Amino acid sequence: MRASIKDAPLVLLSLIFFIWGLITVSSNSLIPYYKEAFGLDYKMSMLFPMAFFITRITISLPTSFVMAKIGYKQTLQYCLIWCLLGCLAMAYLVRSEDLFLTLLGILLMASGLSAIQVVSSPYVSLLSTPDKSVLRQSIATASNSVGTVLGPLVLTGVILIASFFHISSTAHQVSALFLLIALFFLGLLIFFKRIELPDIKPKQIAGFWKGLGILVRDRSFMKLALVLMLYIGVEVSFGTFTITYLADQQYGNLGLVSATQLIASYWVFMFVGRLLFANFGSRINKDYLFSLSCLLAVVVSVFAITHNHIWVGYLMLTVGLCNSTLYPIIYAQALHAAGKQSSQGAAILIMCSIGGVILPFAQASLIDEWALSSSYIAPAIAYILMIGLYWSSAKCRSDNQGEIAPKWLKAK
Numbered sequence: 148m149r150a151s152i153k154d155a156p157l158v159l160l161s162l163i164f165f166i167w168g169l170i171t172v173s174s175n176s177l178i179p180y181y182k183e184a185f186g187l188d189y190k191m192s193m194l195f196p197m198a199f200f201i202t203r204i205t206i207s208l209p210t211s212f213v214m215a216k217i218g219y220k221q222t223l224q225y226c227l228i229w230c231l232l233g234c235l236a237m238a239y240l241v242r243s244e245d246l247f248l249t250l251l252g253i254l255l256m257a258s259g260l261s262a263i264q265v266v267s268s269p270y271v272s273l274l275s276t277p278d279k280s281v282l283r284q285s286i287a288t289a290s291n292s293v294g295t296v297l298g299p300l301v302l303t304g305v306i307l308i309a310s311f312f313h314i315s316s317t318a319h320q321v322s323a324l325f326l327l328i329a330l331f332f333l334g335l336l337i338f339f340k341r342i343e344l345p346d347i348k349p350k351q352i353a354g355f356w357k358g359l360g361i362l363v364r365d366r367s368f369m370k371l372a373l374v375l376m377l378y379i380g381v382e383v384s385f386g387t388f389t390i391t392y393l394a395d396q397q398y399g400n401l402g403l404v405s406a407t408q409l410i411a412s413y414w415v416f417m418f419v420g421r422l423l424f425a426n427f428g429s430r431i432n433k434d435y436l437f438s439l440s441c442l443l444a445v446v447v448s449v450f451a452i453t454h455n456h457i458w459v460g461y462l463m464l465t466v467g468l469c470n471s472t473l474y475p476i477i478y479a480q481a482l483h484a485a486g487k488q489s490s491q492g493a494a495i496l497i498m499c500s501i502g503g504v505i506l507p508f509a510q511a512s513l514i515d516e517w518a519l520s521s522s523y524i525a526p527a528i529a530y531i532l533m534i535g536l537y538w539s540s541a542k543c544r545s546d547n548q549g550e551i552a553p554k555w556l557k558a559k
Contacts, residue, residue: 155342156274157283159335161290163267166331167260168294172414173302174199174253175387176407177321179394183403184317185246189511194246196383196504198253203500206261208359211494214266219273220346223266227336229259234329241325244318256325261497269493272482273347285425285475292418292471295386299411301327303404358488362495370540371481376499377533378473380506381444381526385466386413387507392451392519393460400457413467420471433476437537441530444469448527455520477537484540 175196182192214222233256240252271287302324309320362368393399394406401409428436444466451459478496485492506529513522 156344157271157286159338159342159344160267160271160274161287162335162338163263164271164287164291165294166328166335167264168291169298169301170256170260170294170328171199172295172298172386173324174257175383176299176302176390176410178387179390179403179407180317180321181249184244189514190508193504193508193511194250195253196387196507198250199257200500200503202254202258202261203498206258207265207494207497210262210265211490214493215348215490218346218348219266219270220344223263223270223344224336224339226259226263226266227332227339230256230263231259231329231332231336233257233259234325234332238322238325238329241318241321244316249318261500264500265493265497268478268496269482269489270347272479273489274345284479285421285428288475289418289421289425292414292421295414296411296418298414299407303408306404359491359495362485362488362491365484367540367543368481368484368492368495370536370543371477371484372495372499374533374536374540375474375477375481375496376502377506377529377536378470378477378502379500380502381529381533382470382474383503384507384510384526385463385470386410388510388514388519388522389413389460389463392463393457395519398455398457398519399460409464412464416465416467417471420468421475424472424475428472428475433472434538434541436472437476438534440469440472441534445527445530448523448530451520451523452527453520459520473533480540 178192178195181187181195182189187194210222210226213225237252237256240248240255243249267287271283274283305324305327306320309315309323314320314323390403390406390410392406393401393409394403399406447462447466447469450462481496482489482492506525510522510525513525
């Protein structure tokens, strides 16, 4: 019997956005715990986000290729199964308390997550008319933000409950977390079977690889892809190192558990910002909103460089509000720029998640060489580059399309 939930496909996809947000933030929040458990420095602790985000490079294009051949619906089903099995593998391997096996578990879990993002991100937009795609993307990303808000709270909740039952091992606590997530994916698979989900097969003007080549040569799209890569880098950097800042005795001195709980505020700001954007985004010039958000984040980064105090850590949490509008703006414009090469475009955009490794690794290296506060020069520079690339992409589209330029360019 099929479920009769209103707009059930959007509900399913929003739940997928939710759980990948929860997994991503939980994984980022676990980095300080892994660092302590394995006795690593900041640079070596970046092995964990590297294992998580490297799958965006290895998995995205094959998934996109499969999606172009068999369509979105069937690919989504396979990806849900993959995620379920990946989380079970992670729950089993992390219990070994071995660095190599833990990294292998992260790779298996994250590969399914990467695959499902390739499918679900464009699926949200393509299941509606073009004028509503930004709104639906905002709703889905708001669901993602709920997951990112709950991620640190669920993590600390699992840790505290496990401690109550005298389970003090980080490995066993992480295992319990991913067993719960595996159950969630099982529920999503059941929901998938009970709803009517429209299938979409990408309409391409050329073969898959030829279409990929067209996109790679599209300066406007590639600049937006670079913007997205930098955005994911700054999002992960603030979401990870703000925990360290608030926990460190030299700065916030709150302790690791309290700092992990407090980082939920960062994602709360992002969630609230995306809700506001979903409701009022159509009335605002998105180009200027993008630039203003980046500039405010630069100001916070400068405060982090020049001041060492707990109030700076609290100020860092507000960067979530600055970041809240960036993803839906970047992704919607990039997907529009991809045109008929939507499946290849989705793969390239998911691959841009490697920014979640590159920028945090650069910042971690600066922490080891200089200090935690000085390292915030890295996200400050990244935000400035994002502004330049975004406006350069807008100019490319305006030059190429002339009178048929999209409304977001004509609004300037």
